[in-house]
Amino acid sequence: MDLRDTPGEAAFRSELRAWLEQILPGRLQAQRGGAGRFQEAGREWSRKLYEAGYVGLTWPREYGGGGAPYSHQAIVLEELARADAPQHLGVIGLGMAGPTIMAHGTEEQKARYLPKILSAEEIWCQGFSEPGAGSDLASVRTLAELDGDRFRVSGQKVWSSFAHLADWCILLARSDPESQRHAGLTYLIVDMRAPGVEVRPLRQITGEAEFNEIFFTDVEVPRENLLGDIGGGWAVAMTTLLHERGTLGFALTGALDVAVRRLTSLVREREVDDPRILDCLAREWIELQALKYTNLRALTTLVETGIPGPEGSVSKLRWSEANQRLTKLALEILGDEANIVDGDGYWQHQQLRSRGNTIEAGTSEVLRNIIAERVLGLPRSR
Numbered sequence: 001m002d003l004r005d006t007p008g009e010a011a012f013r014s015e016l017r018a019w020l021e022q023i024l025p026g027r028l029q030a031q032r033g034g035a036g037r038f039q040e041a042g043r044e045w046s047r048k049l050y051e052a053g054y055v056g057l058t059w060p061r062e063y064g065g066g067g068a069p070y071s072h073q074a075i076v077l078e079e080l081a082r083a084d085a086p087q088h089l090g091v092i093g094l095g096m097a098g099p100t101i102m103a104h105g106t107e108e109q110k111a112r113y114l115p116k117i118l119s120a121e122e123i124w125c126q127g128f129s130e131p132g133a134g135s136d137l138a139s140v141r142t143l144a145e146l147d148g149d150r151f152r153v154s155g156q157k158v159w160s161s162f163a164h165l166a167d168w169c170i171l172l173a174r175s176d177p178e179s180q181r182h183a184g185l186t187y188l189i190v191d192m193r194a195p196g197v198e199v200r201p202l203r204q205i206t207g208e209a210e211f212n213e214i215f216f217t218d219v220e221v222p223r224e225n226l227l228g229d230i231g232g233g234w235a236v237a238m239t240t241l242l243h244e245r246g247t248l249g250f251a252l253t254g255a256l257d258v259a260v261r262r263l264t265s266l267v268r269e270r271e272v273d274d275p276r277i278l279d280c281l282a283r284e285w286i287e288l289q290a291l292k293y294t295n296l297r298a299l300t301t302l303v304e305t306g307i308p309g310p311e312g313s314v315s316k317l318r319w320s321e322a323n324q325r326l327t328k329l330a331l332e333i334l335g336d337e338a339n340i341v342d343g344d345g346y347w348q349h350q351q352l353r354s355r356g357n358t359i360e361a362g363t364s365e366v367l368r369n370i371i372a373e374r375v376l377g378l379p380r381s382r
């Protein structure tokens with residue numbers, strides 16, 4: 001199998017690389033990290049990406065997408081990471097809400113929501129986790145009871161990334177208060193500015209507040225904001241989660257590639273000759289190469305079926321653990337200096353932020369269960 005770019009892909013890659021070199025403002029490039037810190041710059045950058053045609057490449061043209069093959073999307077993710085470019089502000093809209101609306105939405109919903117996700121005119125958040133429902137998502141207790149032509153939503157969500165910026169929320173709630181587990185769940189699109197929605201930011205270990213609690217108090221949601229069937233929310237939520245992990249691999253591996261290159265430079269600059277550190281660095285480089293091939297396997301499934309396969313869980317698991325090891329190694333190299341933030345504090349920030357990597361988008365334990373059961377076909381753990 002030839003894993004190199006086809007002539008068409010190579011031309012697309014070099015065009016994108018040239019565009020990035022020309023357009024990426026130093027100001028934005030230097031500003032990594034939480035979208036919240038750079039909201040306005042983030043919107044401006046997202047719009048530029050969209051106007052140049054690099055957002056929603058695989059989405060249908062009728063909704064503002066590019067109608068391009070998945071390989072082009074993978075190239076965009078790789079090249080953005082390679083250029084250390086900021087991400088599109090609409091991470092949840094592009095990666096989760098959009099694909100879910102395409103799979104389960106009505107024509108009206110597709111026309112209403114998809115174009116504004118691409119242009120970053122509207123930002124989305126994901127209201128799945130609750131204080132009593134994380135890995136065990138089927139324990140969701142937020143209520144969404146149908147009352148005539150609208151739902152009345154009450155309850156609490158937590159850890160909702162981007163909720164402080166969001167216009168819309170994809171919400172998983174219980175429409176039948178008597179129901180248990182997977183039955184009786186309904187998936188809604190909720191206006192974050194509706195009366196009764198209150199967002200309270202949560203401060204992370206990095207000092208930033210990128211995620212939030214959301215409180216819903218008797219919030220009215222029109223029936224036309226239902227995605228899928230009443231009581232059929234679990235199947236819709238599974239589409240969201242498959243896309244969350246399935247399309248993330250290339251972006252994550254691209255970011256890891258940048259981190260490995262930076263770490264290699266740090267080792268050179270500091271003239272590190274400790275064989276243990278050099279051995280660890282070599283291992284991380286090898287892990288990175290393995291991840292790149294795993295992503296190509298996941299891409300093959302996506303190209304063949306149009307749906308991300310469970311292999312996406314492998315990339316997410318290995319990337320998150322590699323990122324934690326790698327950033328810790330950098331702090332070890334910095335030694336005592338790691339206690340003082342001098343300059344942009346890149347490695348300190350990366351190490352603190354990486355703690356959440358093994359929790360967000362599925363904890364490592366949960367991902368290992370998925371890999372065991374759905375990739376390897378082993379018996380269910382419970």
Ligand SMILES: Cc1cc2nc3c(=O)[nH]c(=O)nc-3n(C[C@H](O)[C@H](O)[C@H](O)COP(=O)(O)OP(=O)(O)OC[C@H]3O[C@@H](n4cnc5c(N)ncnc54)[C@H](O)[C@@H]3O)c2cc1C
Nearest residue numbers: 126127128129134135136159160161356359360361363365
């Ligand atoms: C940075 C960040 C961003 C996030 N963004 C969002 C967001 O935008 N929207 C959203 O809805 N949620 C978001 N989350 C929440 C995230 O999805 C949950 O934290 C995650 O699903 C784990 O749930 P929990 O925190 O309730 O932990 P729990 O599910 O209570 O898990 C506690 C521990 O038990 C282990 N465990 C649980 N079940 C099993 C099992 N079956 N087998 C083995 N071990 C198990 C877990 O691995 C973990 O170590 C975010 C989290 C983080 C850290």
